Amino acid sequence: MAEWLDKVENVYFEGRIKVPYKWYVGEVGSRFLVALRDKKELWGTKCPKCNKVYVPPQKNCGECFVPADTWVQVKDTGTLESFTVVNYSHSMQPDKPPLMYGLIKLDGADGSMLHLIGGAAPKDLKVGMRVKAVFREKREGNILDISHFAPE
Amino acid sequence: MEKVAIVGVGQTTYERRKEDTFDELVFEAATKALADAGGEIGDIDNIVTVSNDFWDGRTISSMAVQDAAGSWDKDISTVEGDGTFGVLYGMMRALSGSFETTLVVSHIKGSEAVMNLITNAMFDPIFHRSLGVDATSSAALQARMYMEKVKATQEDVALVSVKNHKNAMNNPHAQLPMEIGVDDVMKSKMLADPLKLLDCSPISDGAAAVVLATEKGAKRFKKSPVWIKGVGHISDAYTLGYRDLANSRALDAAAKKAYKMAGVKNPLKDLDVVELYDAYSYMEPLWYEGLGIAKEGKGVELLKSGTTAMDGDLPVNPSGGVISAHPVLVAGMTRIVESVLQLRGEAEKRQVKGAKTALAHGINGACGQSHCVFVMGV
Ligand SMILES: [Zn+2]
Numbered sequence: 001m002a003e004w005l006d007k008v009e010n011v012y013f014e015g016r017i018k019v020p021y022k023w024y025v026g027e028v029g030s031r032f033l034v035a036l037r038d039k040k041e042l043w044g045t046k047c048p049k050c051n052k053v054y055v056p057p058q059k060n061c062g063e064c065f066v067p068a069d070t071w072v073q074v075k076d077t078g079t080l081e082s083f084t085v086v087n088y089s090h091s092m093q094p095d096k097p098p099l100m101y102g103l104i105k106l107d108g109a110d111g112s113m114l115h116l117i118g119g120a121a122p123k124d125l126k127v128g129m130r131v132k133a134v135f136r137e138k139r140e141g142n143i144l145d146i147s148h149f150a151p152e
Numbered sequence: 153m154e155k156v157a158i159v160g161v162g163q164t165t166y167e168r169r170k171e172d173t174f175d176e177l178v179f180e181a182a183t184k185a186l187a188d189a190g191g192e193i194g195d196i197d198n199i200v201t202v203s204n205d206f207w208d209g210r211t212i213s214s215m216a217v218q219d220a221a222g223s224w225d226k227d228i229s230t231v232e233g234d235g236t237f238g239v240l241y242g243m244m245r246a247l248s249g250s251f252e253t254t255l256v257v258s259h260i261k262g263s264e265a266v267m268n269l270i271t272n273a274m275f276d277p278i279f280h281r282s283l284g285v286d287a288t289s290s291a292a293l294q295a296r297m298y299m300e301k302v303k304a305t306q307e308d309v310a311l312v313s314v315k316n317h318k319n320a321m322n323n324p325h326a327q328l329p330m331e332i333g334v335d336d337v338m339k340s341k342m343l344a345d346p347l348k349l350l351d352c353s354p355i356s357d358g359a360a361a362v363v364l365a366t367e368k369g370a371k372r373f374k375k376s377p378v379w380i381k382g383v384g385h386i387s388d389a390y391t392l393g394y395r396d397l398a399n400s401r402a403l404d405a406a407a408k409k410a411y412k413m414a415g416v417k418n419p420l421k422d423l424d425v426v427e428l429y430d431a432y433s434y435m436e437p438l439w440y441e442g443l444g445i446a447k448e449g450k451g452v453e454l455l456k457s458g459t460t461a462m463d464g465d466l467p468v469n470p471s472g473g474v475i476s477a478h479p480v481l482v483a484g485m486t487r488i489v490e491s492v493l494q495l496r497g498e499a500e501k502r503q504v505k506g507a508k509t510a511l512a513h514g515i516n517g518a519c520g521q522s523h524c525v526f527v528m529g530v
Contacts, residue, residue, distance in 0.1 A: 010171060015209050017209060021277075023277050023278060025278050029278055029279075054394065056278075056279045056391075058391075058394075062389050062390075062394065063389070081297065082293045082294075082296045082297040082300070082397070083293070083296065084289055084292035084293050084295075084296060084344045084345050084346075084347075085342075085344065085345040086288075086289045086292070086343070086344045086345075087341070087342055087343060087344065087345075088268075088288075088343055088344075090268045090269070090284065090286075091269075092268065092269055092272050092281075092284050092286075093284030094282065094283065094284050095284075099284065099289075101283070101285060101289055101292075101293060102293075103293055103297070103392065103393055103397075111391070111393045111394040111395075112393035113393050114279075114280055114283060114285065114293075114392055114393055115283065116283060122345070127296065127297075127300050142278075142282065143278070143279050143280075143282060143283070144282055144283075
């Protein structure tokens with residue numbers, strides 16, 4: 001630390017940027033979220049080239065770089081591919097810690113979906129365990145219409 | 153083909169809270185790099201800054217530090233991402249033939265922003281951000297996937313933290329020089345299972361800079377050049393679930409490109425020192441596999457063998473690595489700076505004897521979505 005710093009008072013300026021946004025979810029995302037909200041259904045898009053089913057849906061396959069233009073319904077059950085238990089708390093988090101997150105490979109989908117895990121004690125989580133989506137009573141057309149995935 | 157060299161390097165110390173402004177950090181690193189090169193700002197044709205608007209709290213943040221970067225009457229442009237990608241872009245500007253010399257600077261004050269919020273914002277706003285996931289929680293998902301795949305224990309990956317924090321004791325710029333044991337890592341607070349506090353890199357402030365020159369441009373400076381022999385840069389899917397988090401195929405591809413260009417046939421033998429981006433302990437063995445110094449699934453074995461220790465055949469992170477100081481955006485450039493010091497024999501107490509070929513590695517995006525690999529030699 002420079003010597004002069006001992007002789008002056010350090011001043012900090014508190015910033016608080018608040019810039020509102022709204023994002024158009026897109027045709028594909030809208031279809032996905034509306035089906036989630038209105039029918040508690042999970043839909044993905046399928047790539048005609050590599051046959052991967054993307055959930056949440058992608059309009060094009062990133063790998064093959066072609067439109068993924070077939071809609072496929074997948075199950076609301078799946079396998080836990082990885083998980084973590086978060087013990088720190090932050091205002092951006094949807095709930096109080098411990099928060100459990102999982103990467104869930106839905107039955108009928110390729111890859112996995114990131115979401116919250118609930119209805120289980122942290123110590124009971126295991127890679128490979130079967131989980132099922134728990135839907136919120138009041139759904140609003142966003143990803144948290146699935147409250148969490150719970151052991152099947 | 154035209155070659156590009158690094159002729160000057162500069163870095164600040166990395167600390168949790170530096171009482172310098174962004175401008176002061178940039179100016180310190182830039183002037184150190186120029187002095188190291190034995191030149192002055194008039195020798196520089198153009199400037200690249202590495203910056204990120206979210207971290208700086210203002211938009212078009214590159215333009216805000218231009219005075220401190222010495223870009224009056226010159227061209228300045230920006231890379232938003234890790235410092236290695238800034239150096240890559242600076243190198244491309246040189247190879248384009250437009251500029252003979254380039255100064256690349258990078259800065260961060262992690263202490264003045266909120267890490268969780270900013271890294272939460274790297275995820276897509278529709279499907280992931282509202283879940284509250286951030287750098288550490290996503291890394292924890294990758295850590296578990298990798299550790300399950302290779303059957304590594306938490307004690308195994310803790311060895312990275314032990315090794316690198318100890319190496320940091322030889323580096324006056326490092327933030328967390330510490331002599332710790334596996335027990336200390338295991339006893340530290342569980343942040344996001346399986347990652348504990350000492351498995352994670354700290355929040356850091358600091359800046360770094362490098363002076364790049366073509367063969368012709370290098371003649372403007374007194375310092376003997378360190379040549380960039382090979383470079384590779386590849387990225388993988390954005391969405392975590394669409395990637396195999398336990399297999400670093402992007403790094404594998406990037407490293408192979410760099411090796412081919414540099415004539416590296418057997419990286420474990422041909423490289424003398426590696427500086428890689430170990431933001432979390434498990435990343436080091438995972439990146440060993442991507443770099444091809446360990447076979448797939450054998451990264452932890454290589455770590456446990458001692459090969460990558462300071463007295464091993466291929467020391468990795470003699471500086472202490474990113475786990476000992478994590479100036480986001482700067483950290484990859486720091487790997488390049490450290491590699492250059494090693495190749496010049498100027499790495500003092502952390503010097504790897506007789507280092508002739510060095511590798512520096514940077515990552516961008518969550519869980520190493522994108523990788524940049526430099527192979528350098530004298
Ligand atoms: Zn495809």
